[in-house]
Amino acid sequence: xxxxxxxxxxxxxxxxxxxxxxxxxxxxxxxxxxxxxxxxxxxxxxxxxxxxxxxxxxxxxxxxxxxxxxxxxxxxxxxxxxxxxxxxxxxxxxxxxxxxxxxxxxxxxxxxxxxxxxxxxxxxxxxxxxxxxxxxxxxxxxxxxxxxxxxxxxxxxxxxxxxxxxxxxxxxxxxxxxxxxxxxxxxxxxxxxxxxxxxxxxxxxxxxxxxxxxxxxxxxxxxxxxxxxxxxxxxxxxxxxxxxxxxxxxxxxxxxxxxxxxxxxxxxxxxxxxxxxxxxxxxxxxxxxxxxxxxxxxxxxxxxxxxxxxxxxxxxxxxxxxxxxxxxxxxxxxxxxxxxxxxxxxxxxxxxxxxxxxxxxxxxxxxxxxxxxxxxxxxxxxxxxxxxxxxxxxxxxxxxxxxx
Numbered sequence: 069x070x071x072x073x074x075x076x077x078x079x080x081x082x083x084x085x086x087x088x089x090x091x092x093x094x095x096x097x098x099x100x101x102x103x104x105x106x107x108x109x110x111x112x113x114x115x116x117x118x119x120x121x122x123x124x125x126x127x128x129x130x131x132x133x134x135x136x137x138x139x140x141x142x143x144x145x146x147x148x149x150x151x152x153x154x155x156x157x158x159x160x161x162x163x164x165x166x167x168x169x170x171x172x173x174x175x176x177x178x179x180x181x182x183x184x185x186x187x188x189x190x191x192x193x194x195x196x197x198x199x200x201x202x203x204x205x206x207x208x209x210x211x212x213x214x215x216x217x218x219x220x221x222x223x224x225x226x227x228x229x230x231x232x233x234x235x236x237x238x239x240x241x242x243x244x245x246x247x248x249x250x251x252x253x254x255x256x257x258x259x260x261x262x263x264x265x266x267x268x269x270x271x272x273x274x275x276x277x278x279x280x281x282x283x284x285x286x287x288x289x290x291x292x293x294x295x296x297x298x299x300x301x302x303x304x305x306x307x308x309x310x311x312x313x314x315x316x317x318x319x320x321x322x323x324x325x326x327x328x329x330x331x332x333x334x335x336x337x338x339x340x341x342x343x344x345x346x347x348x349x350x351x352x353x354x355x356x357x358x359x360x361x362x363x364x365x366x367x368x369x370x371x372x373x374x375x376x377x378x379x380x381x382x383x384x385x386x387x388x389x390x391x392x393x394x395x396x397x398x399x400x401x402x403x404x405x406x407x408x409x410x411x412x413x414x415x416x417x418x419x420x421x422x423x424x425x426x427x428x429x430x431x432x433x434x435x436x437x438x439x440x441x442x443x444x445x446x447x448x449x450x451x452x453x454x455x456x457x458x459x460x461x462x463x464x465x466x467x468x469x470x471x472x
Contacts, residue, residue: 084200084259085210091255092193093217095156098248100225100338102163104331105233105241106175107316111327113172118317120172122438125313127179129305129434132427135187139420148192149256149266155189156253160246167239187427191419194407198415199265204408211404212352215396216345222338230331284417293409293467297402298422300361300463302429304398307456309430310437310449311372315388318446323381336385340392347393348400354408357401361464364398369457376450398460 081089106124114120162182166175197214201207233241288294316330325332351360371391378384410418433456440449 081206081210081213082200082202084261085197085206087255087259088193088197088200089210089214089217091152091156091252092214093221094248094255095252096218097221097225098163098245098252100222100334101229101241101245101248103312104226104229104334105238105245106166106179107330108233108327109166109175109238110172111316113175116317116320116327117442118313119435119438119442121316122313122435122441124172124176124179125309125438126431126434127176128183129309129427129430129432131180131184132187132423133431134427135184135424139187139191139423144416145268146188146192147266147268148196149259151188151192152256153253155185156249156256158185160249160253163242163245163249167242187420187423191416191423194403194419195412195416198407199412200259200261207407208352208404209349211400211407212345212349215348215400216342219338219341219345219392219396223335223342226331226334226338230329230335233331281417284414284421287414287418288421291409294406294418296463296466297406298425300365300398300460301402301422301426303456303460303463304365304402305426305429306433306436307368307372307453307460308395309433310453310456311391313434313437314441314446314449314453317441318376318384318450322376322379322446323384324379325381332381332385333388336388337392337395340389340394341396344393344396345400348396352400352404354405357405358464358467360397360401361467362461364394364396364401365457365460365464367394368398369454369461372450372454372457376447398464 080086107121110121110124111117159182162178162185166178169175169178197210198204198207201210228244229241232244288298315333316327319325319330319333320327348360368391371387371394375384375387375391378387406418406422407415433453437449437453440452
């Protein structure tokens with residue numbers, strides 16, 4: 069970071085942006101309950117089979133692979149507010165069904181359906197935010213604020229999940245998740261903007277479904293920086309997907325704690341992310357994007373190499389804390405750089421195609437990490453994740469331009 073960073077701006081964010089951040093925060097809060105609950109549920113039903121857990125968690129990513137091409141062609145033709153509200157409410161119904169049906173097979177299907185809806189939801193909410201913010205600098209501040217709020221929500225949700233699931237069971241955890249999706253829908257509904265803001269952007273245009281996809285692909289091919297950022301994102305998603313799978317079985321096999329204490333690891337990561345988010349509020353500026361990526365990827369690679377070789381829970385949690393901090397550095401920089409440099413008209417399609425590509429990486433990372441752990445053990449699996457993150461360093465070094 070620069071030695072004399074510019075003073076932090078204290079102008080309040082627009083109310084519409086704050087409500088959008090609230091919606092995302094509540095959605096993340098609920099997702100984190102699901103993360104704890106589905107891991108405990110899957111490991112319990114499968115008798116602690118990491119490959120089974122990897123299969124369930126890979127459903128977070130595969131819908132993006134299957135549906136993102138379709139979404140890229142249709143997303144500009146849909147009412148954005150309706151996409152967000154319907155996505156929240158339908159996911160609330162699906163998450164409630166997991167403990168009621170109580171089947172590992174159905175849990176896998178439900179996760180697939182939930183994240184199929186997310187392939188519409190995520191690019192829309194990411195593309196709407198810069199428009200609500202009004203200018204790139206305000207959007208940078210909004211992203212930093214979003215990282216802080218979401219990481220704070222993660223800390224609270226993981227602590228609450230660890231206590232409430234142990235005390236009341238996983239059904240209660242899934243119920244809390246459903247409730248937060250509903251609150252997110254209400255927050256989206258409360259955003260006061262012109263109805264035309266949410267309206268389909270291609271309603272009166274002559275473009276076709278295929279043309280929408282082709283234009284997005286052509287834009288990617290014409291933007292080498294976007295291609296590099298997307299390649300880096302694939303590496304990051306493979307590593308993060310794999311790390312999420314390995315942490316739950318590592319709690320028992322490496323750090324000698326009950327699997328139900330998995331939430332401890334998530335709390336440590338979330339505390340690190342919260343501290344990293346406060347740093348982003350100070351440092352997330354165009355001239356620092358590349359540097360933040362390099363620090364984040366290199367540092368997190370070292371944490372993955374280290375955490376698999378310790379057996380004391382306090383030391384393991386300390387390392388995970390650092391990994392959470394560094395994760396925020398590269399993820400926040402990548403998405404902000406893409407938002408800043410992508411034209412508003414192309415942003416939904418670009419982010420949708422990016423979701424497809426990330427889905428491939430995350431799905432391979434989650435399932436592959438579980439398979440490697442089952443076949444070779446947890447230490448080799450963590451080592452592979454560290455190597456992937458070092459590839460992210462190589463990619464970040466290729467970024468030469470600073471977005472204006």
